[in-house]
Amino acid sequence: MRGPDRVGRAGRAGRAGRAGWAGKDFPCPAHQPYLPYLPYLPYPPYPPYLPLTKPIIAIDGPSGAGKGTVAREVAIALGYRHVDSGAMYRAVGWKALQEHVALDSDEAVSKLASASRIDVSTARVLIDGTDVTRAIRTPEIDRAATAVARLPGVRAVLVDRQRVLGERGAIVMEGRDIGTVVFPNADVKIYLDASPEERARRRASDPAHSGPTAVGEVATLLTARDEIDRTRAASPLYAAPDAVVVDTTGQNVDQVVREVLTVIRSKLKT
Numbered sequence: 001m002r003g004p005d006r007v008g009r010a011g012r013a014g015r016a017g018r019a020g021w022a023g024k025d026f027p028c029p030a031h032q033p034y035l036p037y038l039p040y041l042p043y044p045p046y047p048p049y050l051p052l053t054k055p056i057i058a059i060d061g062p063s064g065a066g067k068g069t070v071a072r073e074v075a076i077a078l079g080y081r082h083v084d085s086g087a088m089y090r091a092v093g094w095k096a097l098q099e100h101v102a103l104d105s106d107e108a109v110s111k112l113a114s115a116s117r118i119d120v121s122t123a124r125v126l127i128d129g130t131d132v133t134r135a136i137r138t139p140e141i142d143r144a145a146t147a148v149a150r151l152p153g154v155r156a157v158l159v160d161r162q163r164v165l166g167e168r169g170a171i172v173m174e175g176r177d178i179g180t181v182v183f184p185n186a187d188v189k190i191y192l193d194a195s196p197e198e199r200a201r202r203r204a205s206d207p208a209h210s211g212p213t214a215v216g217e218v219a220t221l222l223t224a225r226d227e228i229d230r231t232r233a234a235s236p237l238y239a240a241p242d243a244v245v246v247d248t249t250g251q252n253v254d255q256v257v258r259e260v261l262t263v264i265r266s267k268l269k270t
């Protein structure tokens, strides 16, 4: 038999025993019982120390610095997706030429870009279902891509798409503004560079690109496009202040991939 409770109600025999925690008196808030339907865990149910998204690796740099090859190899080594954002500008440039849209009309090209479905995977590039993987690696598309990449409206459309692609993380995205504009909070930012001569040599011997193979001619074209990318008003190419600059001059692919993976692992502490 229990005695009267704190407000003077008479106690009933056995009630506390049948009702378990519910019938007991816990005057001190620090000693309130845990609710019986919540399991007692020594940590919160949604651990704040587990990241909700997986890492984003941004790789930027000028043409011929080795971004494509290095980003692909790094993505394979980490088991991440690889996205070549330059291929998106190339696909839009290709479509604008097909549809005789003026390459300097921001309104017309951004309308075309937002109406187009662009699929970029490591293996293939499709625009509205048409496979343009090879067609976008020509000198004509080099020029068209550089022209449309200057247009702020086109950039806005493609940057939105790139952010959607990166939403789930576990991605290596390469381009010119990935660490500065697309993902300013990327977990790791790498800026790949190489001497102009070496970049021209690499581009001249790249089987994915058609066009001139004389290194001098390639160097002239590359320098002209780089100048436009670096000096345009909308998202010019530059290394983010928190990017790690990797100079690939005189290094082979394996050496660069190893160096980039070392940077990534030390930043992610994996």
Ligand code: DC
Residues within 6 Å of the ligand: 063, 085, 086, 087, 089, 090, 145, 146, 147, 149, 174, 175, 176, 177, 178, 225, 229
């Ligand atoms: O990397 P690439 O040569 O395929 O790029 C084609 C053009 O698109 C080039 O002029 C740079 C531009 N570009 C850009 O402005 N921003 C990006 N994120 C990627 C490429």
